[in-house]
Amino acid sequence: MTKPGYPAISLAEAQQRLCAPGSEFEMEEIIIRGQPTRVWKNAPPTLRDLLLIGRSFGEKTFLVHEEERxxxxxxxxxxxxxxxxxxxxxxxxxxxxxxxxxxxxxxxxxxxxxxxxxxxxxxxxxxxxxxxxxxxxxxxxxxxxxxxxxxxxxxxxxxxxxxxxxxxxxxxxxxxxxxxxxxxxxxxxxxxxxxxxxxxxxxxxxxxxxxxxxxxxxxxxxxxxxxxxxxHRNLCSNVMAHPFSQARSFLRRGDAIPVPPPNAPQKVSLLSIPLFHVTGCSATMLTALHRGTRLVLTRRFDEEEALGLIERERVTTIGGVPTVAWRILDHPARSRYDLSSLQVVSYGGAPAAAELVRRLEAELPMGLGVATGWGMTETTATFTHVMGEDYYAHPTSCGLPLPVCEVRIRDADATVGPNTVGELQVRGPMVIPGYWNKPDADAATFDDGWLRTGDLAFLDEDGFVYIRDRLKDMIIRGGENIYCVEVEDALYAHPDVVDAALLALPHPTLGEEPGAVVVLREGATAGHEELNAFLTHRIAAFKRPVRYLMLDEMPRNPAGKILKPQLRQLFAETLRRNEPA
CATH class of the missing domain: 3.40.50.980 (Rossmann fold)
Structure with a gap:
């Protein structure tokens, strides 16, 4: 519930207070790869320094894995x-x-x-x-x-x-x-x-x-x-993101930023996101090491296991993709578990419905509230973030850029103003210098220090970012990126497939799932099971289509480009009729 009197101070004043000289979030400007760049003055310089900070917490528990501590x-x-x-x-x-x-x-x-x-x-x-x-x-x-x-x-x-x-x-x-x-x-x-x-x-x-x-x-x-x-700077900059956003949330609601006493209970974070993603590694694990947080590791997300761990370990923060939050909310056994330790439910990596934040805020007993953000591998995870009252007031936004981060919205070669959709471009100390041995990809992705994200977005008058679509042909299934061309190429390798297109199918908790439209050679009879068995050793399981639509001919424009809007309509009609696809 939004606290009466919110907002107590403006966004500009909150940032000015938090980033003042001598504060934890003080900034300075340095030159990185020829570009003047705002950085966190007090971020650990390298991951070696971050390990030393973590080591200073001594005999406190860092990692919990099954029965291991x-x-x-x-x-x-x-x-x-x-x-x-x-x-x-x-x-x-x-x-x-x-x-x-x-x-x-x-x-x-x-x-x-x-x-x-x-x-x-x-x-x-x-x-x-x-x-x-x-x-x-x-x-x-x-x-x-x-x-x-x-x-x-x-x-x-x-x-x-x-x-x-x-x-x-x-x-x-x-x-x-x-x-x-x-x-x-x-x-x-x-x-x-x-x-x-x-x-x-x-x-x-x-x-x-x-x-x-x-x-x-x-x-x-x-x-x-x-x-x-x-x-090292990319990764170490990111450990400041969530603490800054939490501190801003306190100031915006008119509360003092709490200073835990030395004997305060340890913060506990439940990690179900794979560590091989920057969200799991950079935003969650490295932040836990930096703040002395106990990190509870799970093999994969299982909602009843998660509920049990929240109760047993007194978890204060749970994160992941929106799917995690939906499954906890909708689990029939939720009321049997003590979730009173929860302070923050945070998610990103996939589109989230505004209804999700409303239900979380209403149904879970959280202190700081619900949080979301936006980032990508190329921004080393969190680049925008929002939580608490600011999120409740902007439930379709992915948050505000962090103080060291810059954003612009570009249409063609011009920067556009508020409430105008264009490509989201970003720069800052979390943005990678480039790709491994991929100069062509570097040239296509980076422009004078700015990262072309491929996301279509707009900014409102207060600077909140709203993602509206993707320029890249990509599906996000429960936080996992699936590039359509990769799956299409794998399907083309099947001897019976003469044409293939991958589409995003809506899913209530995963956000999106892959569906394939396939044209077979004349006389061929390959179906869903045969095609997915063929893909088993070529692509990961989460990339394989969950449904197939077989056509005699693929709709294309005069230039030969597949008309995916028509295919989406055909798929939607098939699903409405509940026909096997």
Whole structure:
């Protein structure tokens, strides 16, 4: 419920107070890649500095995974010991270390171990097929891969397809190694033993804020994923985003920003988003390390498991895509769980209905309220954010740009004013310097420091951003990006397919799902099951169409371009008639 008297102060005054000289969110202007750029003065310079901040929380619990509990100190020791092992394996500054596993403590340890020895961590999508993984390993030139036992078979298959030799460390894969794989446990033990590891010094390697730190792969419009190179500054800037937005929310409602006493209960965040996404890694995990927050890891989102964890761990923040919030709201057992610890439900990564924020605000007992934001891999996660009363007042907005972030709306070559739709373009310290070995993609995506997002949006008079559509041919299914051309190319590889188009089908909780329109060669009879079985080893399961519509001919314009609006109408009519597609 909106507090009486909101807003107590203007947005400009709230920002001025929060960013004043000497404050936590003080800003300064520096030159980055030739461009004057506002940055957070007090953000950690590098991920090594961020680890040291996290280590200062000592014996507080950092990671909870099933029955395992890892303290900040134990995590730091494991990361340092593993970094020295990487050096012993021949990893040098600038080498790439791929991480392919589900959410578990070893993922985070491998990520920071890579940073401490000056390597680039390359988180690859754990749901990818072996052919997709081989592209990521080959394209990045990874020297080493750290995986879990569930993915070892695919990694071994992928390693056979890449030109470079690669070392493999496998976590939770059993005692016996296979092929070129060694067990991670032989190096650092299991998470419950990390506290007993020796207190070693960090490797002495030079690190600077604008050095590359990671390569996160994002699906490409050419059908092949491309690697976004994130710097230390990109990632460390992002840890300031959510704390700033929370502080602004307090001021806007007329409350003092709370200063927790030393013995205050620890904040607890439930992470169900995969760590191989920037939202899971940058916006959630790194922020938790920076703020001393306990991070509860789950294999995947299961609403009843999540409800149980909120009650057991006294979770204060739960995040993800809108699907997470919908499933918790609609679960029939919700009333049986104690959710009184919840303070924030935050989501992004997919379109959210205004009804969602209204229901969350009305039905869950939250202190700070509901939050949403916008970002992409190329902005290292959060770029705009809004929560509490400001979100309730602007329920279809994805928030305000953070103070260090700049946005503009462009139509053709001109910047347009408020309430006019155009392409959203952004710049700031979270924007990546470019893609890994993709100069053509760099030229098409970046313009004098500005990132062309491919999103159609407008700004209102107060500066709130509203996303209206996408220029890119992309579907967002529960926060997972699906580029249509990639799936279409995979369908074209089937010998019976002569034409194919992928469309976004609406879904009440996932936001969108992929549906395929297919034209088969004359006399062919391939259907849904056969086509999806064909796609099994070519693309990840979440990219495969949930429905097919078979046509004799694809509608095209005089230039030969498929008329997707007509196809959407045909699909909608088929669904209304409840016909099998």
């Amino acid at each position: 890892v303290t900040f100190e134990a995590f730091a020791r494991a990361s340092i010991v593993l970094s020295h092992h990487f050096v012993d394996l021949g990893v040098e500054i600038g080498d790439r270390i791929a991480i392919v596993m589900r959410n578990m403590p070893e993922w985070i340890t491998a990520f920071f171990a890579a940073q401490l020895c000056g390597a680039l961590a390359v988180p690859l999508n754990a749901w990818w097929s072996s052919s997709e993984l081989s592209h990521g390993l080959s394209d990045s030139g990874a020297k080493l891969v750290v995986c879990d036992g569930e993915r070892l078979e695919r990694i071994l298959e992928a390693a056979n397809e890449i030109p470079q030799a690669i070392d493999i460390l496998v976590a939770r894969g059993g005692e016996a190694s296979r092929g070129s794989a060694r067990t991670l446990e032989s190096v650092i033990g299991t998470p419950e033993t990390w506290h007993a590891l020796p207190d070693e010094a960090m490797p002495t390697v030079p690190l600077a804020p604008d050095d590359p730190a990671t390569i996160f792969y994002t699906s490409g419009t050419t059908g092949r994923p491309k690697g976004a190179v994130n710097t």
